[in-house]
Amino acid sequence: MSARVQTEPFDLGAEIANFGAGAGAVVTFSGLVRDEGGRLVALEIEHYPGMTEKALDTYGRMAAERFGLSDWLIIHRHGRLDVGAPIMMVATASRHRAAAFQGAEFLMDWLKSRAPFWKREITLDGPGEWVDAVETDEDALSRW
Amino acid sequence: MVVDVLYFAWLRERIGQPRERIETEAATVRDLVDQLAAMDDWHAAALSDLSAVRVAIDQELADLDARIAGAREIAFFPPMTGG
Numbered sequence: 001m002s003a004r005v006q007t008e009p010f011d012l013g014a015e016i017a018n019f020g021a022g023a024g025a026v027v028t029f030s031g032l033v034r035d036e037g038g039r040l041v042a043l044e045i046e047h048y049p050g051m052t053e054k055a056l057d058t059y060g061r062m063a064a065e066r067f068g069l070s071d072w073l074i075i076h077r078h079g080r081l082d083v084g085a086p087i088m089m090v091a092t093a094s095r096h097r098a099a100a101f102q103g104a105e106f107l108m109d110w111l112k113s114r115a116p117f118w119k120r121e122i123t124l125d126g127p128g129e130w131v132d133a134v135e136t137d138e139d140a141l142s143r144w
Numbered sequence: 145m146v147v148d149v150l151y152f153a154w155l156r157e158r159i160g161q162p163r164e165r166i167e168t169e170a171a172t173v174r175d176l177v178d179q180l181a182a183m184d185d186w187h188a189a190a191l192s193d194l195s196a197v198r199v200a201i202d203q204e205l206a207d208l209d210a211r212i213a214g215a216r217e218i219a220f221f222p223p224m225t226g227g
Contacts (some may be wrong), residue, residue, distance in 0.1 A: 015147035046152060047198045048221070051201055054203055088226070100161070110162055111227045112224075112225070112227040113224055114226075116152070116200070116226075117226035118152060118221065118225055120153070130222065132223075133223030134225075
């Protein structure tokens with residue numbers, strides 16, 4: 001039951017090697033930097049130190065309570081991340097699979113719209129536009 | 145009172161600094177925005193469309209009508225794009 005914010009890469013396999021011991025189900029999700037049809041070189045991810053850690057911890061606890069998760073893990077990176085690099089991961093563990101799937105989706109919906117990260121595109125020409133929030137991400141929150 | 149005002153992403157760029165210390169008598173976030181926007185053209189431009197601005201008081205998300213009495217840190221930023 002932990003959340004981490006870091007610039008370093010993470011190893012998804014190593015992170016879940018001892019995750020959720022005793023659970024019947026483990027779900028993981030990992031988000032990568034898309035190439036956007038070859039247009040993108042990297043993303044630069046900014047965050048709000050202090051608030052980010054608190055927010056991730058809060059959302060993890062919310063998910064654990066709501067879905068009865070026996071374990072959860074959130075890792076989110078910041079700084080410059082090249083195309084193909086892992087940006088973040090969540091893992092959830094529970095007795096049965098439905099809670100682990102739902103817990104992971106719940107966490108992703110909250111992280112998308114309520115965790116203080118901002119992405120900027122880096123193209124072949126250098127730093128480009130800040131990525132706009134997507135309305136469907138905001139809408140996704142309402143289902144919870 | 146004195147508050148630290150923080151800016152992130154394009155708000156930080158448009159205003160030209162990541163944080164500043166502000167002496168204010170503002171009662172709500174909206175009052176503070178009015179004060180900041182009156183400081184210079186950069187603040188005014190960055191804070192002109194509040195539908196594109198989110199706010200946190202002492203690192204908790206809040207809305208524009210939230211009261212700021214006792215706050216130490218108020219942050220302004222665009223809608224978040226995590227995940």
